[in-house]
Amino acid sequence: SVGFIGMGIQNRGLQNRFMADSNVVAVAVSDCDTTRRNSARDRANKRYQNKDCKAYNDYREIINRKDIDAVCIATPDHWHAIQTVEAVNSGKDVYCEKPLTHNVHESVQVMKAVAKKKAILQTGSMQRSSREFRVACELVRNGVIGKVKSMAVNIGNAGIPCDLPTEKEEPGLDWNRWIGPGPMRGYSSVLSPRGNHGHFPNWRSYKEYGGGMVCDWGAHMIDILHWGLGVDDSGPVATIPAENPKALKGAQLVYDGNIPMMHGTGMGSSFYGSEGRVECHRGRIGLWLGDKFIAGRTGGDRNVNLSKELDKLESEFLKDAKVKLYRSNGGHIPDFLNSMRTRKKPCTHEIIGARTSIACHLLNQTYYNHTAIKWNPKKNNFAAGGDPAWLTRDYRGEFKI
Numbered sequence: 001s002v003g004f005i006g007m008g009i010q011n012r013g014l015q016n017r018f019m020a021d022s023n024v025v026a027v028a029v030s031d032c033d034t035t036r037r038n039s040a041r042d043r044a045n046k047r048y049q050n051k052d053c054k055a056y057n058d059y060r061e062i063i064n065r066k067d068i069d070a071v072c073i074a075t076p077d078h079w080h081a082i083q084t085v086e087a088v089n090s091g092k093d094v095y096c097e098k099p100l101t102h103n104v105h106e107s108v109q110v111m112k113a114v115a116k117k118k119a120i121l122q123t124g125s126m127q128r129s130s131r132e133f134r135v136a137c138e139l140v141r142n143g144v145i146g147k148v149k150s151m152a153v154n155i156g157n158a159g160i161p162c163d164l165p166t167e168k169e170e171p172g173l174d175w176n177r178w179i180g181p182g183p184m185r186g187y188s189s190v191l192s193p194r195g196n197h198g199h200f201p202n203w204r205s206y207k208e209y210g211g212g213m214v215c216d217w218g219a220h221m222i223d224i225l226h227w228g229l230g231v232d233d234s235g236p237v238a239t240i241p242a243e244n245p246k247a248l249k250g251a252q253l254v255y256d257g258n259i260p261m262m263h264g265t266g267m268g269s270s271f272y273g274s275e276g277r278v279e280c281h282r283g284r285i286g287l288w289l290g291d292k293f294i295a296g297r298t299g300g301d302r303n304v305n306l307s308k309e310l311d312k313l314e315s316e317f318l319k320d321a322k323v324k325l326y327r328s329n330g331g332h333i334p335d336f337l338n339s340m341r342t343r344k345k346p347c348t349h350e351i352i353g354a355r356t357s358i359a360c361h362l363l364n365q366t367y368y369n370h371t372a373i374k375w376n377p378k379k380n381n382f383a384a385g386g387d388p389a390w391l392t393r394d395y396r397g398e399f400k401i
Contacts, residue, residue: 006075123353145273152266156213
């Protein structure tokens, strides 16, 4: 039995995918928008031809239910870690959308909670369940491009302060609950458009409630760089700010061995080695040895069959590979459900999700403060150059972690 928290466009899709599994029953939904939660309830009841699914304004009604095995969380980022830790502490497994956390402190707390309760957690960084990203990372991990010298991630900008104008608040929305642990401000339809809608709301651009594209897409693309470099249990050791304090791109994360990751260039996730390079994005991958393009699909050319190009890369370069990376069991959600049954860690478990989030947060702080940082990934604290206040935030009211 699964409960769903936050019923916007993302969780509508996730709910349908969970309900496609005959072993899953969606028994509860929660959202602070009346239309969204009632629609999600009705969708579940239609699927099961009953009226058993319950709809709640307060997600803690789901957390407190003893008959629920897992929750699927797709709220704005500033809620993720709080709801995850509460769910884990109540004995539930968790599928939580990325980024898993809103700051470094939350990443540490999530890892601690999951370890203590022996819970199963899957972060929604679902690119690890896609073949093109796995093949790209296996090429890198097996030395096909030689020693990794540098990396690049082509994602959008850091978070910005929220200065949206206040709009009239209409009935049917619990705005106080939407804000939750974040700083209180007047209602904005940019942050929470009413009812069911077909777009991803732009709360993600504002650092009070999201982390800009650095967190939104970094949780996907930096995650792949971590996978290819083999640093899932550590992360960056330093950051370098962009030369221009007002620059939106150009800052770097630095990894052990003095391997820099440049923000704002490349295909999506790019690895540059001593013998060649690998670049990848959704539906795209390319391998170059020296300056020669070897195989892949690097653009929108429909005449290039991605599956056949991946077959070629695997047969020519990975047939006898010593490093074989995790293969999701039927996709990201089926992989999570399988882990619930076996109690073995899933594809993007809590350590992966938390440490990828930390890398995103450090990159954001480098832009916010235009300061070089020395980072200790073992202690999850600054070795030099940072302010401890950057690791957490002020939590409003009763909502803390």
